Amino acid sequence: MRGCSRVSEGCRNCYAERQAARFKDVGQPFHQFVKRHVNGEPRWTGKVELVEKHLDDPLHWKIPRRIFVNSMSDLFHEALPDEVIDRVFAVVTLCPQHAFQVLTKRPERMLSYCSSNATLGRLVSLVAKSIGIEGVTVNWTWKDDGFTGVHFPNVWLGVSVEDQKTADERIPLLLQTPAAVRFVSYEPALGPVDWRQIPHLDWVIVGGESGPGARPFDIAWARNTIAQ
Secondary structure (H helix, E strand, O other): OEEOOOOOHHHOOOHHHHHHHOOOOOOOOOOOOEEEOOOOOEEEOOOOEOOHHHOOHHHHOOOOOEEEOOOOEOOOOOOOOHHHHHHHHHHHHOOOOOEEEEEEOOHHHHHHHHOOHHHHHHHHHHHHHHHOOOOOOOOOEOOHHHOOOEOOOOEEEEEEEOOHHHHHHHHHHHHOOOOOEEEEEEOOOOOOOOOOOOOOOOEEEEOOOOOOOOOOOOHHHHHHHHHO
16 A cells, blocks of 8 residues: 555654655655645645555465555555455455554554455455355454454454553554454554553554654653553
């Protein structure tokens, strides 16, 4: 995927936005995805699209890999139709040898997508068509611990948080979403987070902001996270 848009304070100094701005001219990969704001800083335009030429790459990688799906976008961005997300997860399904990591700041859409029977129906049809088999059966449903919906046994789902407010908003939605691994990227950490009331996380990434205009990071936030 290419392109995104800002949703919270954690996006203010987005590295991907700065990187995209370097390649925004006509003929370059991020033309029309980024523009200069009135203050001269780069800003996403809100345009998001699938990079077609790389969609099938994992199908050709035989040695198992851990794949971060989107470093320059958000797979659950509101500008992406469900049918485009389906194409990504169809490839995921056809590559059980790989582990796919998906990180989002839009967990409400992630939950909705993964909890939908319509999603399951579209994916079964799409994968069956891809491999030329009708009536394909894939391990997509998860009913343990009260979860129902689409479960991808090789997908790690995560949310980005930057402070207590975003943690309170996003992590409960993550915990309602079926996933092989649930993780949180507490980066850039812009304030403390109380993790004691947040169960069932498999992994937490902690880091401060970097690059031009980086905001202060208190090492105590990281120490408290580790202790909790």
